[in-house]
Amino acid sequence: MKQWIGKDRSSRSSAWEYARLGLVLALFAVFLLWPILRVLRVGFFGLPEQPGSGFTLAYVQGIFLDPVLRAGLFNSARIAVCVTLLCVAISVPLAMLSVRFDFFGKGAVSALLLVPLILPPFVGAIGMRQILGRMGVLTAIAGHLGLVKAGSPVDWIGNLRLLAVIFIEALSLYPIVYLNVSAALANLDPAMEQAAANLGASKWTIFRKITLPLMRPGLFAGSTIVLIWSFTELGTPLMFDYYRVTPVQVFQRLSQVQGSPVPYALVLVMLVTSVLLYILGKRVLGRRQDAALTRASTQSSTTRLRGGKGLLALSPFVVVIALALLPHIGVILTSVSGVGSWYGSVLPQVFTAEHFRTGLTHELTVPSIKNSVMFASASMAIDVALGLMIAQLIVRSKLPGRGLIDSLAMLPLAVPGLVLAFGYLALSVQLQAMLGPPDPNNPQHLRWLRDLVNVQENPVVLLVVAYAIRRLPYVVRSAVAGLEQTPEDLELAARNIGASAWTTLRRITAPLVAANLIAGGLLAFAFAMLEVSDSLVLAQKQAWWPITKAIYELFQRLVDGPYIASALGVWAMVLLTLTILTASAFLGKRMGAIFRV
């Protein structure tokens, strides 16, 4: 079909593509590379305020010579590989089950599978500590069952910290693989599998030869995100006091009183490793399909499972959800527990609504909720627009440099949030310094520009950009997966009958990949609402605090801090659940294609 397009139009469209490529590269240069380079520079030149700041490879070299830092890298890689494998092992069978079969309770469990996405970060740690702690729920249950002496503490994690980190990370990250694999399966043409079955292929052969290759883009999208995420994950190892992993070593050294270039060099190594992991993953999983991909012409039929078979299909969902819900349950119960009254018992001994009253009516809470909703919505809108544009360049264009964009778009996952946040802070200072002091005779001159770049007075622009950049990979990956599964022929046909590029995008491309954009957009929104590092570093003025910063500040309160943070965490969970449910109700079938509700 391609040859039908006139030469004139193709050269015009490539000019259009070049313009978009230029725009995307410019955005990446200013908002991603500049801040990162400012930080990475330290890895080669040392801190500007310290003497002897010439170029040196000593810091990077030093990392590999230091047994402690080397062990950190090795452990991080080990965690990343295990978590990814575990996520795939959890998600693929569940996604297949939910696509192929209908059974009692399927709607509910498919939605509940996404619960880890709605857990606010530090609050999750409070919940897990209550459950797995030495005087926690598990200990109390063991005491009641007579397994241990009642009232005596049990160390459940003990020396199995590495295993605990892997399990907890897998239980919180599997939705990313599940969402992407489900979207891929939803786009998959059942006719292919039917054809194979007609030719006498066994179920295993069909899975291996047809289903798996066809869902590979989704699998790749989900598992690379998980791989890099778990490689750079900070919160979980910190929660289990497992310090010999690179992200914790970066964090600890970054927050040291004495500045040192070592954490920056570590970030450099981590960044390069992440990019290598990504390229490796792409080689293994992400090869583009040569076979003509057509979208499903018929809706895949589901088999209804009744009675015992239905329960059998339901049970793996229930097990995964029950485990994934543990921190949520911990948080919910903490939020209604009297201070110090949930200690060595299965349930809190005193219940109270006081923490909700204090938390929800606090003067910090209301403005920060408004801010968060505003920041998260704006950054999601940017992500969806930019993500689709980038995905089109990656999948549809033949421009040189699209591979670079592909890797650049994944970079935000590999940079620790703190590093990027400090990069933005430095960016703001540099831009303000470039503008110079206000003219005393004409203070209003360039006032708007001054305010725009002054993160201290008004961090809105930089915060929204930071949120958008950090969550861009999800949208890009899901949009790319969607485009790869959508035949280009439909777009070419539209262009051929005279539709403009914009009309084609609006009427053909966007609706076809809507399921993927919604999935990516929702992830971007949810994670932006729960964003921590950018919020803690960039939102300094109280009037602009997002909800995570408010929760963090209230968390520090003497004595009742963790309880109030839990109450606000519960509120955030309810809101995010309703966000997902409402979006799903309004988007109808298109949403259903992802969640299979």
Add this chain to the structure above:
Amino acid sequence: MSRYLLLILFFVVLAAPMALQRVVGTRSAASRADALTLVVVTPHQEGIRREFATAFSRWHEKKFGRPVIVDYRSYGGGSDILRFFRSSDLLFQSQHTYQIDIAWGGGDYLFDQQLKKEGYLQPLAIDPAVLQAAFPKPQLAGMNLYDYTPSSATRPAAAPTWYGAALSSFGIVYNRDLLRHLGLPEPKTWSDLADGRYAGWLVLADPTRSASARQVYVIIIEKQMIDAAARHESEDGAWARGMGLICQLSANARLFTDSASTVPTLVGSGEAAAGMAIDFYGRSQADAVGENRMTYIEPIGATIVNPDPIGVIKGAPHAQLAARFVEFVLSAEGQRLWNTRAGAPGGPAQTSLRRLPIVPSVYEHSADFTDKVNPYASSIGFVKSNQRERTQNIISELIQMSCIDLQSELQETRRAILSSPRAAELDARLGVFPWDQQQALARMSEWNKKSPAERMKLQRDWTGEFRERYRLLREEAQSR
């Protein structure tokens, strides 16, 4: 469920806090159009920020006719504040201001050794009468209560760059249930926590990331040196015993937290049996969970009290207002907020802050105080000396290299030692650091001379020395 019902539900949940706040919540007082603004950077927790802002605005309006909005900036802890100023130097060169009026809280090391030395503080001379009322004596147990330089014949006293705003002390928190379970007596002083039965049950704060945590380790070492001096023994050797004690404590540690305030929470929840804590965190947590479960004590004669300062920042956009804030914090009215029960006359409106005032005269009317502790009357602390604290600039690094980075090696070694027939002898050897104070000072000057790249190598070498030492001790313990 109908999708419209969901939508309504979504907005109900979203609007719930706003509705609730209208019904039962409180609104900040100073939102009037004529209010002035003061920008304060502080690691203080939310209760302190809110109570002082409200009280200051009221005080200012009464005295000067206009309310004040205190615009707090929060960057994290003391090290984050320092990092903010360092990264804003470029801005200062161009705009001659950091856009901050006041820094408040974070410990005297941050103010005296960092912010002041790096030139971020603006000297502020307050009315001599106010100064005299607030600080009848410039020192308490050898510790400067404000940035005090005695005037000499040739040089008049320089205006102070910081003033102590409150006092803090350090002690031990412990969980009684867990001590009973472990069969341990209640600890009285730091060295009690080195008992091998605490293995895996102690929570320590990371001195490289928390200045107040480092202060506790400095105290432990200094105490050993004071005791040695009393016995007419070498202080240098006692320094090594102090560091050795820290190694034994680290071998018992379940974890190193990044902030000192987490320690009491973990002890209260039963995650750890004991830990070292800042006074007001320890007291508040013990009070909340009940004294029969958890308690806070101060080792008699083995701790110190030190000031938590406030200071005006160079290039402050609202310099006059900043000076008034300092004056308010040092006034009797401001000082009473620290320790008066919430709701009592002259006290905070909602939250008891439970910190110790620095102005001695307010202790004369302490009927409504939450904690009946007077650091000026009781002598819980020893007299500090800068001479004994010469190594304090390198202590964090030494603890990181010998204890935190090698924690698993250290724990394994101590386990082997305690289960060996030569336990007493080998544990005593572990309890003496391989360097005495003189050697540590020599290493420190070597460290200070090196470039950051060379320091990396030095750190590797020294960590290697400690690792080798633990390996040898372990082998000795395991050989029969």
